[in-house]
Amino acid sequence: MGRHVVLVEDEPNITEAIRFLLTRDGWQVDTHADGSDAVEVIYAAKPDLVILDLMLPGKSGLEIIRELRDSAHLPGLPVLMLTARGQLRDREMAEQAGVTRFMTKPFVNNEVLTAVRDLHAQAAISRAETSEQGSVIVDPTAQARQG
Template sequence: MSRTVLVVEDEANIVDSLSFLMKQAGFEVLVARDGDTAIRMMQSRPADLILLDIMLPRRDGYEVCREIRSNPSWDSVRIVMLTARGHDFDRRKGMQLGADAYITKPFSTRDIVSCVQDLLGPETS
């Protein structure tokens, strides 16, 4: 059974590229364009990993992260935060809220793929 990556990002082109990369790495890809949708999608079909942009409409990435981490049933869900803002402050806040990794835009495609693979571990049948 293949593992699922939820891409939460409001820039269509970036969603495009992330979907392409994740599918290519063998993951099933779900897409949410804002925070509310992301939470709703998690409730209907939990993903194994979330690629989470911070600057999102409606509910920002931090809030989504906090919400995910406040629900014990989602403890195993990995969260990779993406941000176009390079401040250390943002990184610290993300890690404090329980993100597993933090990637700054523009990212290297190889880095992001290996990061996701590392977090999810080798595929088990």
């Protein structure tokens, strides 16, 4: 099971703080600061999780999450959205667009770490359930007994 995150954040101090925090916890962290090509970067990286800022140059976090959810490239990809704007309207728009979890800045490092761990665990459980539902158990002796 991977522990790979793509962090799309344009504020260098926040990027470095999150990268340091997650790297110390054993995550591989790819960082990106521009919204205009963030979707392509995420597709290429195939991460286990994305941390996405709401306000980015080039394309907003809402536009990015909508593109990710409209695509079949990474179904069920957990996305933690960070924003300095914590108004209820922003939260509702993010949830409607398909954000998995929403967190306002400034944040406590432990809260980010807990959110990332929780989202990763929930995604692993969801993948396991999907695999179980999609698998068919075949009894190779059933046909011999019927014949």
